[in-house]
Amino acid sequence: MQLLKERILKDGIVKPGNVLKVDSFLNHQMDIDLINEIGKEFKRIYQDAPITKILTIEASGIGIACIAAQYFHVPVVFAKKAQSINLDGEMYCTKVESFTHKKVYDVILSKKFLNADDHVLIIDDFLANGCALLGLIEIVKSSGAVLEGAGIVIEKGFQSGGDKLRSQGIRVESLAIIDSMTDQSLTFRE
């Protein structure tokens, strides 16, 4: 997605430890016009998939998923990162290791909101080692729903997550795949 790549080149900041900061437009401050274009692009890519629900994980996936959901006309359901007293009843649970935060956390989703009748599109802002996505895929499998695929805004192609999942036959569509980055240059996959 050209508009996104241009924005990453303009406003993305590469930090030590393979961190790409896009917090001025994607995951701290959010440029809603850009995210609307991202939502439309996910719809264009998945226009033939019979999506019934968009699944994401808190926190930075939620806004993108909600904007995208307007084009799919389906509800969003977001997995939560910790036990809450408001989440009782039966839940799907998994564990996810965060690349950014260097820790493992529990991820939960109420069973009420995902079942075998659903066709799920997972949306998230980043894909690096794929741990968050794997956790969400595990939840979809537990529910018996059909996983139609994943829509990722930025994939770090030099980390293994995306290619590993694709080799398992999972449809992973990333709007920008970064093959290499330093503080001097950033290369996208063609």
Next chain:
Amino acid sequence: MQLLKERILKDGIVKPGNVLKVDSFLNHQMDIDLINEIGKEFKRIYQDAPITKILTIEASGIGIACIAAQYFHVPVVFAKKAQSINLDGEMYCTKVESFTHKKVYDVILSKKFLNADDHVLIIDDFLANGCALLGLIEIVKSSGAVLEGAGIVIEKGFQSGGDKLRSQGIRVESLAIIDSMTDQSLTFRE
């Protein structure tokens, strides 16, 4: 907002400890059509305010803020609940006590994304004792920005947060104010 009140009566579940679960449409699964109407209503209420930025707090405020922001044509910025390695540089910090989670957490916002030129609308899903809102107001004050007001989806009117803030002259607009609730009945403020 009639549509919202009807939905709360239909799908809201009152739990012990003054907990109102609206997780089937607002803060776990999200009904995007309803949230769009909520966004439009916030715009109608604040149509004359010169909003330049919508401020919210992760996680469940983000989707609502993003959908609403489409009607204001301004960016969303969301405060984060914990230190992240991706958030360096100068930050506004405050502490918030969560009614739901019974704990105190740090809330941070990068100084880059809020300054004295901004006119801020705070959006959140719930207002109970007002701790989250107070934290966000403190951040707005620290930035020197003008606080135009707050837009809340559901206010628990029987807790003190909303009325306390209004008595301080802060504009707090809630789309549904609950004056009392039990597992048998739920009464909205006129």
